[in-house]
Amino acid sequence: MEKVDVIIVGGGLAGLSCAYELANSGMTILVLERGDFSGSKNVTGGRIYLRPLLPFLPDIWKDAPLERHVVKEILTFMGRDNSTTFELYSNRFNQEPYPSYTILRAKFDRWFADLVSEKGVFVIPQKNVDDLIKDGEKIIGVKTDGEEIGADCVVAADGILSFMAEKAGLRKPLRPQNVALGFKEVIALDSKIIEDRFRLERNEGAAQLFLGTLTRGVMGGGFLYTNQQSLSLGLVVGIHSLNQKEPREEVYKLLDQFKERPEIKNLIKGGEVVEYSAHLITEGGIHTIPKFYTDGMLLTGDAAGLGINMLVTVRGMEYAMVSGVLAGRTIKMAKAKNDFSASTLSHYEKLLNESFILKEMNTFRYTSMVLNNERLFNHYPQIISDIFEKVMWVDEKPKEGIYKTKMTELKKNFFNLQTLKDWLQFRKI
Amino acid sequence: MSNEIWVLAEHKDGKVKKITYELLSASAQFSKKTGGQVATILLGNNLQEAVKSLMTFADKIFLIEDPALTFYTSDAYLPSIASLINEHRPSILLGGATSTGKDLFPRLAMHLRTGYVPDCTDLSMGEDGRLTAIRPIYGGKVFAEISFSEDRPQMATVRNNTFIVDQELNKSAQVISVPFQTNHSLLKKKVLGMEKVGGEKLDISEADIVVAGGRGIKSAENFKILEELADVLNASVGTTRAVVDEGWRDQKDQIGKSGKNISAKLYMAFGISGAIHHVLGIGTCKTVVAVDTDPNALIFNYADYGIVGDLFQVVPALTEEFKKVLAEGA
Amino acid sequence: MEIYVLVKQVPDPEAMVKVKTDSELEIENKYFTNFFDEVAIEAALRLKEKFGGKVTVLTVDNRRVDALRRGISMGADDALQFSDPALEGSDPFSIAKVLATYLKDKPFDLILAGRQAMDDDAGIVGPSVAELLGIPHVNSIIGLEIEDPKKGAKVTREVEGGKETLSCPLPALFTCQKGLYTPRIPQVMNVMKAMKAQIKKVDLSAIGLTTTDVGPHSAKIKLNRYFPPPKRPPVRIIKDDFPENVKVLVKLLREEAKVI
Numbered sequence A: 001m002e003k004v005d006v007i008i009v010g011g012g013l014a015g016l017s018c019a020y021e022l023a024n025s026g027m028t029i030l031v032l033e034r035g036d037f038s039g040s041k042n043v044t045g046g047r048i049y050l051r052p053l054l055p056f057l058p059d060i061w062k063d064a065p066l067e068r069h070v071v072k073e074i075l076t077f078m079g080r081d082n083s084t085t086f087e088l089y090s091n092r093f094n095q096e097p098y099p100s101y102t103i104l105r106a107k108f109d110r111w112f113a114d115l116v117s118e119k120g121v122f123v124i125p126q127k128n129v130d131d132l133i134k135d136g137e138k139i140i141g142v143k144t145d146g147e148e149i150g151a152d153c154v155v156a157a158d159g160i161l162s163f164m165a166e167k168a169g170l171r172k173p174l175r176p177q178n179v180a181l182g183f184k185e186v187i188a189l190d191s192k193i194i195e196d197r198f199r200l201e202r203n204e205g206a207a208q209l210f211l212g213t214l215t216r217g218v219m220g221g222g223f224l225y226t227n228q229q230s231l232s233l234g235l236v237v238g239i240h241s242l243n244q245k246e247p248r249e250e251v252y253k254l255l256d257q258f259k260e261r262p263e264i265k266n267l268i269k270g271g272e273v274v275e276y277s278a279h280l281i282t283e284g285g286i287h288t289i290p291k292f293y294t295d296g297m298l299l300t301g302d303a304a305g306l307g308i309n310m311l312v313t314v315r316g317m318e319y320a321m322v323s324g325v326l327a328g329r330t331i332k333m334a335k336a337k338n339d340f341s342a343s344t345l346s347h348y349e350k351l352l353n354e355s356f357i358l359k360e361m362n363t364f365r366y367t368s369m370v371l372n373n374e375r376l377f378n379h380y381p382q383i384i385s386d387i388f389e390k391v392m393w394v395d396e397k398p399k400e401g402i403y404k405t406k407m408t409e410l411k412k413n414f415f416n417l418q419t420l421k422d423w424l425q426f427r428k429i
Numbered sequence B: 001m002s003n004e005i006w007v008l009a010e011h012k013d014g015k016v017k018k019i020t021y022e023l024l025s026a027s028a029q030f031s032k033k034t035g036g037q038v039a040t041i042l043l044g045n046n047l048q049e050a051v052k053s054l055m056t057f058a059d060k061i062f063l064i065e066d067p068a069l070t071f072y073t074s075d076a077y078l079p080s081i082a083s084l085i086n087e088h089r090p091s092i093l094l095g096g097a098t099s100t101g102k103d104l105f106p107r108l109a110m111h112l113r114t115g116y117v118p119d120c121t122d123l124s125m126g127e128d129g130r131l132t133a134i135r136p137i138y139g140g141k142v143f144a145e146i147s148f149s150e151d152r153p154q155m156a157t158v159r160n161n162t163f164i165v166d167q168e169l170n171k172s173a174q175v176i177s178v179p180f181q182t183n184h185s186l187l188k189k190k191v192l193g194m195e196k197v198g199g200e201k202l203d204i205s206e207a208d209i210v211v212a213g214g215r216g217i218k219s220a221e222n223f224k225i226l227e228e229l230a231d232v233l234n235a236s237v238g239t240t241r242a243v244v245d246e247g248w249r250d251q252k253d254q255i256g257k258s259g260k261n262i263s264a265k266l267y268m269a270f271g272i273s274g275a276i277h278h279v280l281g282i283g284t285c286k287t288v289v290a291v292d293t294d295p296n297a298l299i300f301n302y303a304d305y306g307i308v309g310d311l312f313q314v315v316p317a318l319t320e321e322f323k324k325v326l327a328e329g330a
Numbered sequence C: 001m002e003i004y005v006l007v008k009q010v011p012d013p014e015a016m017v018k019v020k021t022d023s024e025l026e027i028e029n030k031y032f033t034n035f036f037d038e039v040a041i042e043a044a045l046r047l048k049e050k051f052g053g054k055v056t057v058l059t060v061d062n063r064r065v066d067a068l069r070r071g072i073s074m075g076a077d078d079a080l081q082f083s084d085p086a087l088e089g090s091d092p093f094s095i096a097k098v099l100a101t102y103l104k105d106k107p108f109d110l111i112l113a114g115r116q117a118m119d120d121d122a123g124i125v126g127p128s129v130a131e132l133l134g135i136p137h138v139n140s141i142i143g144l145e146i147e148d149p150k151k152g153a154k155v156t157r158e159v160e161g162g163k164e165t166l167s168c169p170l171p172a173l174f175t176c177q178k179g180l181y182t183p184r185i186p187q188v189m190n191v192m193k194a195m196k197a198q199i200k201k202v203d204l205s206a207i208g209l210t211t212t213d214v215g216p217h218s219a220k221i222k223l224n225r226y227f228p229p230p231k232r233p234p235v236r237i238i239k240d241d242f243p244e245n246v247k248v249l250v251k252l253l254r255e256e257a258k259v260i
């Protein structure tokens, strides 16, 4: 059996970051990616935060093909036939290093793969890893269409459904309550049009999140990110709460109905759908994370269940990249000792604990529980808009005082036990 | 050098192909500008019928008959055509972007050391007799407008249905028989046989109407419903690579980047998702119809008319409806 | 058998290709080995497995050699890159000139090329090389049988409405069409070897060509301008219920599109 030093299964963000950390380490690093190229199968909403990454990956960003830096945070509460939008602009968002960018994975991952290839890593697409090779409990290599390749260490960076983690016995199959389903369309639009519709300067971007009736009370929400020459528009819905719902919503219909809303329709008008994708998202949080290592193997990114879901914003990319880097550091350390046993590789967990990754995941440990609450996704967004609408409404009847309007509505909808309960829950996040 | 415009005639079983009439009709238009004659070169064996049907479409017919020419081979065709061209120095030589044209023209152009533009979707001519060619490149993502150097003839192959056949040319051709000079012993390639696939139906690259089914059709047998629709419309049946790879249809029916480019008047796609590789092959179709259960299927981006629905419902219904209206029409 | 395969690195069919100016294109950096060339490499390797011998991949390209690496990783024995500044802006005929000039005094039984390159979609290089070498060629083959290289080959090519089978003596040049073979996906270890392989470079002078033999000035055709494809009007989805929608469609095809 031919042998290399490290085999990384999956050429996504986690795998490539690990490869980047290991490049020029003198080790032979092999990245096996089943897609036609890195990025070809990768789905993300499309927003990445740079600051958490800079300490770990300081120097790749200069030429990285990111889309637009986000200067506008927009939050829209959607009622059945009305909606209220909060828009935040801050000069801080517009100061380098820009805190956050929109991103298209097909572009970014492909570029990242080329970058690590230039550094001597072997990134090989069209290679689906079918199985692990074990010696007792120790992982000693992988099988890919008939070919057996050995390695001191195998890194599972194969995404949320991580077959590798399961094969290694580190993780049980996913449970519905721990995953959400994401759908996304990339809609091509002229950059000038995008800048006009969102009132942006060149290279400036907007990130818009939607909460409310668009998910029909199913846990989740919508997102809209501005790329250079396209929009990323999508929905994220909890599978569990989707399954509970009767009649079962056809999810792609949700996205179509979403696109039919005047609030969206006018933003995407004239655009052409150039990409449509669906993908799973980790929701489980810290309760469901697996053991991160075993003899001869480490788990990274989605494969390790790393990522958080704060209301509708999903964050997994920083987690994937940083965990990849930390896995790389661990492997270097193990190489120095020439010992890839679990006890040495346990160093990886230590690094994860010290990093923002597990700290944040701990902070947000209750979110998925709190979010599993239908009222958040139809009741509250609805009344916010209704109250606002009432306040603004003028007709033939003499108008009530604003305060009176507000109070009656608030009494009706907020000053009740249910809301209080929800509120107490909320303090957990 | 003359200002004649020449067209390489193509025929199958003695019948002249539509593309030849299309090119002769276009040439007649061009020749009005330069006053040059329009000639066609006809190679084969026992071509009386072909000659007759071409009489009104050209001013001259160069006829070369020989058993060795029954089937096209470059080594039988090329020397004869080359020597004719060297003798008469036409200004333009056109052919179809067909299996013959694409095999012969590049080699002939190299032989004559002249310019050649393949697979054109439009041609125009200036007063000075200079040809301008339009052709899709990068699989149709971009078009290029190309002109020729001083070398003559200006050679181009043209896609089916690019020009309309003008039945009223009313020329009366002078038939010039040319002896076949090539020594048979020099003919290296021999055609052993021709296996007809898809019966009498036109090739998808030649058909006016193409109805195509993708993986959504789910089995080889199910193509029957498309065949029935095709029969009513006198259309040919195309398909996608996914289906060919499944072994449900023959490679020759594959439309797209690694299959054929079609330029039908009407293209109807059933159960085809519209992958870029596929739609690149239908870019020059006049009208495109898509039927798919998935409202997000990319094929709808490339269609003029769309129905979101089950093809197993829609296709039979279409067949009946077309039967009805065509009957009324007639 | 001594076999040469002509290969080219071209933009991936999924790559974005846009018109930048009349004379300039913007091409997304997604390249792959021309699919038909991979089919040709596969065919060559199968013949080598049957008769032994040597498979050499050739490319004329100043920058991209990935197609050669792909060839090596699939199993080609040797690879050669023809590169020279003077080649910039050459048309397919000049490319053919370079390849033929190199090949003319080499012993070979067979040259394989792709049906066309998925960039200029021309299908010119193959037949032109054959013409310059004075050997027979067959275009767009989907079948290839060789019992004895001395006795020649039996090839099947796609023709309208059928398949035509010919006998052809060797040496000859065939251009390959999908359906001939499915290109093998190279093994990981071979890909790694190929990535490390040193690619031999050859410039024009080395094959006795001068800068005036190639390049734009030697081109027989001239690009006036690029322009984007005509855009289709947005699709008209027929929203009526079945079977009404079918009736509406047929009506539109007759009365609006007038294609029936």
Ligand SMILES: Cc1cc2nc3c(=O)[nH]c(=O)nc-3n(C[C@H](O)[C@H](O)[C@H](O)COP(=O)(O)OP(=O)(O)OC[C@H]3O[C@@H](n4cnc5c(N)ncnc54)[C@H](O)[C@@H]3O)c2cc1C
Binding pocket: A009, A010, A011, A012, A013, A014, A015, A032, A033, A034, A035, A038, A039, A041, A042, A043, A044, A045, A046, A047, A048, A127, A128, A129, A130, A157, A158, A159, A160, A163, A181, A182, A183, A184, A234, A235, A236, A278, A279, A280, A281, A300, A301, A302, A303, A307, A314, A315, A316, A317, A318, A320
């Ligand atoms: C709709 C949606 C919206 C999201 N929005 C955001 C967002 O806005 N911000 C954010 O930070 N995160 C977001 N996320 C989460 C984020 O995309 C993921 O956490 C991140 O992509 C994880 O990266 P990864 O490298 O771990 O996994 P992936 O990116 O999934 O990469 C795994 C790779 O492994 C390959 N692979 C899998 N199995 C095999 C095998 N057997 N052999 C070989 N290769 C294999 C796959 O092809 C893939 O390339 C979103 C996710 C979704 C689905």
Ligand SMILES: Cc1cc2nc3c(=O)[nH]c(=O)nc-3n(C[C@H](O)[C@H](O)[C@H](O)COP(=O)(O)OP(=O)(O)OC[C@H]3O[C@@H](n4cnc5c(N)ncnc54)[C@H](O)[C@@H]3O)c2cc1C
Binding pocket: B213, B214, B215, B216, B217, B239, B240, B241, B242, B243, B254, B255, B256, B257, B258, B259, B260, B270, B271, B272, B273, B274, B275, B276, B277, B278, B281, B291, B292, B293, B294, B297, B309, B310, B311, B312, C013, C035
């Ligand atoms: C280098 C390369 C070259 C290629 N060249 C070509 C080429 O030349 N031509 C080509 O076609 N492809 C080509 N492909 C493949 C192409 O990428 C796609 O895989 C292929 O076109 C998909 O075929 P499809 O639409 O039939 O199948 P799918 O993509 O599976 O689409 C099936 C469609 O049927 C729909 N459907 C299912 N059931 C029904 C129903 N009952 N009623 C209505 N609709 C239904 C589905 O919604 C779906 O949209 C190439 C790929 C590569 C990599």
Ligand SMILES: Nc1ncnc2c1ncn2[C@@H]1O[C@H](COP(=O)(O)O)[C@@H](O)[C@H]1O
Binding pocket: C006, C007, C008, C034, C036, C037, C058, C059, C060, C061, C092, C095, C112, C113, C114, C115, C116, C117, C118, C120, C121, C122, C123, C124, C125, C126
């Ligand atoms: N630059 C090149 N180098 C080597 N072979 C080429 C080159 N360009 C084209 N070919 C070969 O010729 C075939 C047809 O290319 P084209 O004539 O450009 O459509 C390709 O499939 C290749 O096999």
